[in-house]
Amino acid sequence: MTEAHPPHPLHPDTLAVREAVARSQYGENSEALYLTSGYVQPSAAAAAARFAGEEEGFTYGRYGNPTVASFEKRLAAMEGTEACISTASGMSAILMMCMGLLKAGDHVVCSQSMFGSTIKLIGSDLAKFGVESSFVPQTDVAAWAAAVRPNTKLLFAETPTNPLTEVCDIRALADIAHAAGALLAVDNCFATPALQRPVQWGADIIMHSGTKYLDGQGRVMAGALCASQQLITEKFLPVLKSAGMTLAPFNAWVVLKGLETLDIRMRAQSANALQLAQWLEKCGAVQRVFYPGLASHPQHALAMAQQSACGGAVLSFEVKAEGPDQARARAFHVLDCMQTLSLSTNLGDTKTLVAHPASTSHGRLTEAQRSAAGVTQGLVRVAVGLEHIDDITADLARGLDTF
Numbered sequence: 001m002t003e004a005h006p007p008h009p010l011h012p013d014t015l016a017v018r019e020a021v022a023r024s025q026y027g028e029n030s031e032a033l034y035l036t037s038g039y040v041q042p043s044a045a046a047a048a049a050r051f052a053g054e055e056e057g058f059t060y061g062r063y064g065n066p067t068v069a070s071f072e073k074r075l076a077a078m079e080g081t082e083a084c085i086s087t088a089s090g091m092s093a094i095l096m097m098c099m100g101l102l103k104a105g106d107h108v109v110c111s112q113s114m115f116g117s118t119i120k121l122i123g124s125d126l127a128k129f130g131v132e133s134s135f136v137p138q139t140d141v142a143a144w145a146a147a148v149r150p151n152t153k154l155l156f157a158e159t160p161t162n163p164l165t166e167v168c169d170i171r172a173l174a175d176i177a178h179a180a181g182a183l184l185a186v187d188n189c190f191a192t193p194a195l196q197r198p199v200q201w202g203a204d205i206i207m208h209s210g211t212k213y214l215d216g217q218g219r220v221m222a223g224a225l226c227a228s229q230q231l232i233t234e235k236f237l238p239v240l241k242s243a244g245m246t247l248a249p250f251n252a253w254v255v256l257k258g259l260e261t262l263d264i265r266m267r268a269q270s271a272n273a274l275q276l277a278q279w280l281e282k283c284g285a286v287q288r289v290f291y292p293g294l295a296s297h298p299q300h301a302l303a304m305a306q307q308s309a310c311g312g313a314v315l316s317f318e319v320k321a322e323g324p325d326q327a328r329a330r331a332f333h334v335l336d337c338m339q340t341l342s343l344s345t346n347l348g349d350t351k352t353l354v355a356h357p358a359s360t361s362h363g364r365l366t367e368a369q370r371s372a373a374g375v376t377q378g379l380v381r382v383a384v385g386l387e388h389i390d391d392i393t394a395d396l397a398r399g400l401d402t403f
C-alpha cells in the first residue's frame with residue numbers, strides 16, 4: 001500500500017458484490033453454498049469453547065452457517081450497521097425482535113398502516129403475552145410522541161408503507177424514541193438499502209423481509225434484523241438459538257446473490273414505477289395515485305430527501321366509483337382483465353405484481369383496522385417490475401378503459 005493509494009472504504013455497489021464472499025479450499029468465484037446441519041469439532045475443548053461463545057466456529061445449523069453468515073455480513077455492510085442476524089421470513093424477524101426486546105408489561109408504538117401481519121402479530125398475538133401496543137397515524141409525528149408511555153420500549157415504523165406508500169420522518173421518530181429511552185426499528189422492505197439507510201437517520205434496528213427486493217426474483221422466503229453487534233449478540237441471537245427461526249442455507253445463498261443486483265433492480269423498477277404513476281395520474285378512470293415520487297404525494301419532499309431522490313417500485317391507485325361495492329367490482333375488473341402482469345399479493349419481483357389489498361393482504365384485519373390503514377375497496381397495488389413500461393400500461397388500460 002503506497003501513500004498514493006491509501007485504503008478507502010468500498011462503495012455500496014462494490015460491497016453488494018464483494019463483501020463476505022465465503023470460499024472453500026477450492027476457491028470458487030461464486031459464493032459457496034454450505035448445506036449441513038452440523039459441524040465436526042477439532043477437539044472437545046474447542047467444542048466447549050464454541051458452544052460457550054468464547055471461540056469463533058460453527059456448532060449447529062440452528063445457530064449458524066457460513067453461507068448464512070455471508071448473507072448477514074453483506075446485508076449489514078449495505079445497511080451500514082455493525083451486524084445482522086437472519087431469519088426464515090420477515091415476520092419471524094419481527095417476532096425475534098419483539099421476543100428479544102420485550103417482556104409482559106412493556107409497550108410498543110407502531111404505525112396504523114404497517115404490513116397487515118405485523119399489526120396482527122403485535123396487536124393480537126403478542127397481546128396474549130402481556131405486550132401492550134398503540135397504533136398511531138403514520139405521518140403524525142405528534143401522535144407518535146403522545147403515544148409514548150413510561151413502559152414504552154420500542155417504536156416500529158415502516159416507510160414507505162404498504163400499500164399507500166406513506167412516508168414517515170425517521171429522524172423525528174428516532175428522536176422521540178431515544179428521548180423516551182426506547183429503540184426505533186424501521187421495516188426497510190420497500191426502500192431497501194439501495195434507496196434508504198435508516199441508520200443514517202438514527203434508527204437502531206432495520207428489519208427486512210428478504211422475500212421481497214433482497215431476493216428480487218420471488219424465489220425464497222427470508223428475513224433479517226440489522227443492528228449493533230451488542231443488540232444482535234445479547235438480544236436476538238439467544239432467541240434464534242432457543243426458538244429456531246433460522247434461515248435455511250439455500251435461501252441465504254439465493255438472497256446473498258440477489259443483493260448483488262439490488263441497486264440496479266431498484267433503480268430500473270423505480271424508474272418504471274414513476275412512469276406508471278404519471279400515466280395513472282392522467283387516466284380518467286383513476287381517482288387517486290399514491291406514489292412518493294409524484295409531486296402530488298403529501299410527503300414527496302421528505303421521501304426525496306430520505307430515499308436517495310427515488311420513489312421506490314411500489315405504488316397504489318384508487319379507481320373512481322360510487323360506493324364500496326362498485327369500487328371493489330371495478331378493482332376486481334382491472335385485475336381480471338390483465339393478460340401479462342401477475343395477479344399476486346407478493347411484491348419485490350422483477351415481474352410486475354398487482355393486488356387488491358382490501359381482500360388479500362389486509363383481509364384479516366377488522367373493518368376499523370382496515371379503514372385506519374386507508375385500505376379502501378377501490379384500491380389496487382402495483383409492485384412494478386422490469387417489463388417494458390408500454391406493456392405495463394397497456395395491460396392495466398385493458399380494465400381501466402372498460403368499466
Ligand SMILES: *Cc1c(COP(=O)(O)O)cnc(C)c1O
Nearest residue numbers: 089090091115162189209211222
Ligand atoms: C412481506 C412483508 C413483511 C413480512 O415478510 P415475510 O417474508 O412475508 O414474512 C413485512 N413487512 C413488509 C413491509 C412486507 O412487505
